[in-house]
Amino acid sequence: MAGTYSRSTQLLVIGGGPGGYMAAIRSGQLGRAALVVERQELGGECLNRGCIPSKALIHASLLYHTLRTEGAEVGVIATDPKFDLAQAMRWKEEVVGKERQGVAALLKSAGATVAQLCTVNGGTSGEERTPASTTTRTSTSPPAMVASFTMS
Numbered sequence: 001m002a003g004t005y006s007r008s009t010q011l012l013v014i015g016g017g018p019g020g021y022m023a024a025i026r027s028g029q030l031g032r033a034a035l036v037v038e039r040q041e042l043g044g045e046c047l048n049r050g051c052i053p054s055k056a057l058i059h060a061s062l063l064y065h066t067l068r069t070e071g072a073e074v075g076v077i078a079t080d081p082k083f084d085l086a087q088a089m090r091w092k093e094e095v096v097g098k099e100r101q102g103v104a105a106l107l108k109s110a111g112a113t114v115a116q117l118c119t120v121n122g123g124t125s126g127e128e129r130t131p132a133s134t135t136t137r138t139s140t141s142p143p144a145m146v147a148s149f150t151m152s
């Protein structure tokens with residue numbers, strides 16, 4: 001929502017990776033809508049660079065390898081199969097994009113708000129910035145905080 005406004009939050013989740021988004025979804029299921037602060041892309045290391053893209057590319061390369069090495073033996077004939085790396089990367093990006101939308105939808109249905117930036121002042125108020133808005137959030141008590149990151 002565009003504009004500046006105030007409202008309370010009880011749970012501040014720093015990081016929208018698997019640790020953060022699962023915490024926010026569970027919190028929503030328990031009746032407490034979370035504010036998730038993710039400075040890059042929802043899904044974190046796993047969805048954007050790790051588990052999902054690596055498994056997508058492994059799947060594509062295994063398919064190619066199996067066709068070349070075992071296809072004829074089991075009766076699957078593909079004449080001179082080629083590995084199109086550019087197309088494999090496009091397909092991988094599509095998979096990642098769909099999964100990212102899935103995470104955003106799950107967070108929305110858990111009542112969570114996603115922001116790119118949040119500053120918390122004294123535990124009683126905070127300001128978040130989303131691409132479309134600047135928001136001031138206040139809380140009568142300090143919000144609980146959860147942070148989850150991959151160490152590199």
Ligand SMILES: Cc1cc2nc3c(=O)[nH]c(=O)nc-3n(C[C@H](O)[C@H](O)[C@H](O)COP(=O)(O)OP(=O)(O)OC[C@H]3O[C@@H](n4cnc5c(N)ncnc54)[C@H](O)[C@@H]3O)c2cc1C
Binds near residue numbers: 017018046047051150
């Ligand atoms: C190549 C590779 C393959 C992997 N394969 C698997 C697998 O098959 N199975 C498996 O279980 N695990 C796998 N992993 C590990 C998995 O990616 C991590 O365990 C998982 O991503 C950790 O989740 P997380 O939410 O704790 O942290 P992250 O995924 O690192 O998410 C943290 C998020 O916090 C954000 N962030 C950081 N600092 C701030 C800040 N100050 N303000 C706002 N946002 C911030 C980051 O942008 C990031 O999106 C793999 C990892 C790699 C690198």
